[in-house]
Amino acid sequence: MGEKVAADGIDPADRERCRRKLHECLEALRRMLAEKRFDRPRNLMGLEIELNLAGADGLPRMLNSQVLDRIASRDFQTELAQCNLEVNIMPHRLCGRVLDQLAEELRTGLAYADRQAREVAAQIVMIGILPTLTAADLTVASLSESDRYVLLNDQMRAARGEDFAIDIQGVEHLLASSPSIAPEAACTSVQLHLQVTPGRFAAVWNAAQAIAAVQVAVGANAPFVFGRELWRESRPPVFLQATDTRPPELTAQGVRPRTWFGERWIDSAYDLFEENLRFFPPLLPFCGPQEPLRILDEGGAPDLGELVLHNGTIYRWNRPVYAVADGVAHLRVENRVLPAGPTIADVIANTAFYYGLVRALAEEPRPVWTRLPFAAAAENFDTACKNGIDAALLWPRSGRGGGLAEIPAVRLVRQELLPLAAKGLDAWGVEPADRDHYLGIIEARCARRVNGASWQAAAYHHALHQGLGRDGALAAMTRRYSELMRTGEPVHTWPVAWAVGRPAVPEERRVAEGA
Template structure:
C-alpha cells in the first residue's frame, strides 16, 4: 500500500488487464523462486509502528499530512485514517541486539512525531484502539487526503455493494454498519518483518501461524471500541469485519480479505501469492510498465509491482512479502500484534514471537500431527480472552491455560533466539518482561480495564485514562510496572 497510486477511478478494462498481469507476475515469481541462490542471506528483521494522533482532549486529531510535513522524516508515512501515521524502522540483522535497536529507533521516531504533533495542537499515542473514538469519527472525510486511499475505498465498495457489518460479542456486545473501509483506521499495530530464504518459507510461515496464538494472549492492548468492553485484542475482530469484501454473491469463499488462513502451507510462498490472486478481486488496478516475464527471463529481478500492490490489499495476519530490493528476497510479515503500550513492551513481544518462530521452524516436523484448526482456534481464543484463553500446542495431550503454556514456552523462545544469534542477555531481559506480565497478569488491556474501573462513571473517564496511559507510554517502563488503580 506504500506504492504510488496516481488516480482513484478505473475502468473495467483496466481491471481485466490488471488480472492478466497478475497471472504473468505469478509465473515470473515461480521462475524467480526456482533460481539458485535467490533470496539467500542472513535473517534480518524490520518493523512498522502505527500511531494515533490526538488533540488536547484525547480525541482523534485529523491532521496527519500536516504532522508528517512538520516531522520532515521520510520514515514517517500516512495511514488510512487522517488521524493515523506510520513509522518505518530500519531493517537490521536478527543476530546481535536487534530488539534494543528497534525499540530505540521506535522511541526516537515517536518523539519526532510527537514534537511535530505538538506544532499542530496534538500529541501521539501508541495504542491498539483509541478508547475515545466515537461513531462520528468514521465518516468518509476522515480518510487521509491521498489518492491511494480514496482508490482503495472505491475499489472495496466495487467488490462489496453491501455495508460493512461489525458484530463483536465480548464482555459486552457491539453491532453496527458502515458504508466504507474507514473503520480500518480504528486499528493500529506493531508489524514485524522477518526475511526468510525461499527454501525455508513454508516452515517459517507455519511456525508463525502456530506461535502467534500464545504471543497474542500476552500482548493484548485493545480491550474496547466505541465505549464497549469487548475482546482483549478487539483489533482482530474489528479489522476482519471492517475490510470483509464478502457479500451475498460470494458465499463460497471461506476467508475474508483479513484472515488467519485455512490450512498449513505446503509449497512455499508462491502458494500464498497464488491464493491471493485466485480468491481476492483486485481493488486498485494500477499498471506498471515492466514486463515481469521478460525481466526474469533476462536474468533480472522483476519489480512485480502489480502483485505487490494486490498483496498489499489482502491482509492475512501473517502475510508473505516479495521485495525486489537488494537482489530480491521474501519476508514473513507478522501483523497481529498491537501498537504499544511502550517501545520496550513491543520489543519484548517481537522477541517472544520471533524466538518461538525460530525454535519451532528449526524443530522436528509437527504440522502433520497438529491440526491447523487448533492453531486457528488458538489465535481467536487468544484475541478474545488473552491470558484466560485455553490453548493447544504440539506434543500436549490437552489444551492448557494460556498463562501456563506461555511460561513453558519462554525457554523454548530463548533457545530459538540463541540459535538465531541474538545476544543472550538481550533475549533474557526481554523474555523476563513477558514472564512478569504473565505472573502479574498485567497486559496493556488489563491495565486499561483496571484504570477505567477505578475512574468509575465520571465524565471524561476514557479521556482521563488515555492521558495517563500516554504519559506512562513515554516513560518506556513496561506495562507490568505501571501504577495500579489505587495510585491512578
Template sequence: MGEEIKTTGFTPADKARFAGRLAQETHLARTLFEQDKFSRDGHMVGFEIETWIVDHNYAPSSINQNLLETLNHPLVVPELSRFNVELNCAPFRLTGDALTQAHDSLTNLWAKCNDVAHQLDANLVMIGTLPTIRDADLTLANMSPLNRYYALNQEVLRLRGGQPLHVNIAGRDRLASQHRDVMLEAATTSFQIHLKTPADLAHLYYNASVAASGPILAACGNAPFLFGKALWEETRIPLFEQAVKMPGPARVCMGSGYADRSLIEVFEENLRAYEALLPVAYDDPPEAMRHLRLHNGVIWRWNRPLIGFDESGAPHLRVEHRILPSGPTFIDMMANAALYLGLARAIAMSGTCGAGGVGFAEAKRNFYAAARFGLDARLEWPGEGEIAADRLLLDRLIPDARAGLRDLGVVEADFLDIIEARVQTRQTGASWQRKALEARGGDLYGLMAAYCERQRSGAPVHQWEI
C-alpha cells in the same frame, strides 16, 4: 509503507490488463521458486508502528498532514485516517543486541514526532484501539487525501454491490455498527514485524508464524475497548476482519492452511481466489512483480508472505507478522518482537507444524481464543492437550523462544524477562486498561490520561500502577 497510486477509478480494460500481468508475474514467481533464485541471505528485520494523534483531551486529532509536512521524515508516513501516522524502522540484521538498537532508534524517532505534535497542540499515542474514538469520527472527511485510500474505499463498496459494511462484535459487551465506507479499519493500529528469511526456510517461518500467533497474542493484547464498549482483549482482530469484508474468501484472515512446500502456494491462491481490488497499470518489467506485490498487499493475512528486493536487485522473501497491537511502550513492543522472533525460529526448526504438531485448524482456534480471552484463553498444543495460555507460555514457549533467539545469535534475554513478568503478573495492556477504567469509574478520558502518562515513562506495562 504503502505505495501511492495515480488514479482512483478503473475500467474493464484496466482489470483485464491487470489480470494478465498478475498471471504472468505469478508464473514468473513459480519459476524463481523452482530455480531457487530467491536470496538465501536472511534474518533481517524491520518494524512498522501505527500510532494515533490525539488532542489535549485525548480525542483523535485529524492533523496528520500538518504533522508529516512539518516533520518531513522519510520513515514517518500517512495512514488511512487523518488521525493516524506510521513510524518505520530501517531493516537490521537480527544478531547480537539488534533489538536494543532498534528500540533506541525508534525511541529517538518517536521523540522527534512528539516534538512536532506538541507544536501542533497534540500528542502521539501507541495503542491497539483508541478508547476515546467515536463512531462518528470514522468518516470519509477524516480519510487521508491519498488516491490509494479513495480507490480502496470505492472498490470495496463496488464489490459489495453498494451494501454497507456491518461490524458485530460480542465480547463482554456487544457492539453493532454500520458504515458505508472502510473507515472502521482506521480504528485498528498495529505493530508489524517484517522478517526476511533465507529462501529455503521461508515456508517454515510462515507456518511457524501462524502456529505461534495464538500464544503470542494471548500475552500481548492491548485493545479491549471500542466506542465505549468492553469487547475482546484484542478487539483489533474482529474489527479489521469485518471492516473490509467482501464477497468471496476473507481478505483479512489467517489464510486457508500451511504452506506445504513453498510460499508460491500462497501467491497462486491469491491469483486463483481473489479478485483484483486495485487493478493499477504499471509499465515495469514482469521481473519487478509490481502487480503481484500490489495484489498481495490488499489481501491482509495476519501472517503475510511478501516478495521484495535487496539493494543488489536480488529477489527475497519476507514474512510480515501482523497480529500485534501498537503499544503499550517501546520496550513492550521489543519484548513482543523477541517472543515472536525466538518462537518462530524454534518452531520453524523443530517441525512443530502440521502432522504430529500444531495443526492449522488448532492454530486458527488458538488465535481467535487468544484474541478474545487473552491470558484466560485455553489453547491446544502438542504434548499438552488443552492448556491455559499463561501456563503454556511460562512452562514451554518462553523457554523455547529463549532457545530460538540463542540459535539466531541474539543476546536479548532481558526482553523475554519482560514477557515472563507480564504473564506472571497477568498484566497485559488490555488487562491494565480494564482495571484502570474501573478504578476511574468508567471515565475513558481519565483512562487515556493515565495511559499516556505511563506510556511516556517508558516502563513496561506489567510495572504500571493502576
C-alpha cells in the same frame, strides 16, 4: 506502482488486463523459486509501528499531515486515517545488541515525533485501538489525503454494494455500520518483517501461524471499540468486518474474506500468492510497464508490481512479501498480529519473543504444525483475541501419547515457549543480556497476568467507580495510559488505581481540529 495509485477510473478491460498480468507475475515467481533467483540469507528483520494522534483531553486528533510536515522524515508516513501515522525502522541484522539498539532508535524517533505533534496540540499514543475513538470520527472525510486510500475505499464499497457492518459481541455488544472502510483505521499494529530464503519460507510462515494466538494472548492491547468493551484484542474482528467486501449471501456461501487467518499449512511461498489469485479478484487493477517473463529471460529480477499490489489488499495476519532490493529479489514473512504499544519496552519484548520463538519452532525436527491441526490454530487465534492473557489454548501434548491439550496461555508461555524463544534468540546470536531482559518482560506479564488490554479494562472500571460516566472514564483512562506510556516502564508494572481528575479540556466533544 503499489505506493501511488491514481484514481483515473477503472473499466472492465483494466480488470481483464490485470488478471492476465497477475498470472504472468505468478508464473515468473514460480520460475524464480525453481531457479533459486533469490537473495542469500542475511538474517534481516524490520519493524513498523502504526501510531495514533490524540490531544491532551485523550480524544483523537485528525492532524497527521500537519504532524508529518513538522517531522519531515521518511521514516514516518501516513496511514489510512488522519489520526494515524506509521514509523518504519530500517532493517537490522538479528544479532548482538539488536534489541537494545531497536529500543533506542524507537525512543529517539518517537520522542522527536511527539515533540513535533505537540506543536499542533497533539501527542503520539501507541495503543491497539484508541479507546476514545467514535464511529463519527472515522468517515470518508477522515481518510488521509491519498488517491490510493480513496480508490481502495471506493473499490471495496463497490464490491460490497452496501454499508460495512460492525457486529461484535464481547463483554458488551457493538453494532454499527459505515458507508466506508474508515473504521479499519481504528486498528493500529506492530508489523515484524523477517527476510527468509525460499527454502525456509514455509517453515517460518507455518511457525508464525502456529504462535499467532500466543502472541495475541500475551500482547493484547485493544479491548475498546467505539466506547464499548469487547474482545481483549478487538483489532482482528474490526479489521475483518471493516474490509469485508462480501455481502451476507456470499459469506453464507463460504466465500473467503479479504482479512483472514488462512485455512492450511503451506509448502512454499508460492502457495500463498497462488491462493491470492484463485480466491480474490483484484481491487486495484492497475498494470505497470514491466514484462516480468521477459525481464526474467534477460537475467533480471522483475518487480512483479501487479502481484505485490494485489497482495497488499489481502490482509493475512502473516503475509508473504516479495520485494527487490539492489536488483536482487527477496522474500519476507510479515507478522501483523500484534497491536501497537503499550511502551517501547513492551514492543521490543514482543519482538524478541516472536523472533526467538519462530526461529526455534521452524528448526524443530518434529515441527509443531505437523502435530497441531490448522483448524486448531485458527480456533486458538479467535480464543486469544476474545480472552487475551486469560485464554486457554490448544497445544500438542509432549511425550508419546500425542494429541492436543487445552493449556492456559500463561502456563504454556512460561513452561514451554519462553525457553524455546531463548533458544531461538541464541541461534540468531542475540546477546544474552538483551535476551534475558526482554523475555523477562514477557515472563513477568504472564506471572502477573497483566498486559495492555487487562490494564486498560481495569483502569476504565476504576474510573467508572470514581464516578465518571462512560465517555469520561474512557478519556481519563486514555490520558493515564498516555502518561504511563511515556515513563517507558512495561505495562505489567503500571498501577491501576490513581486519582481520577477531570479532563484538561472540557468534554463537549472536540476542540476545533487544527487549532
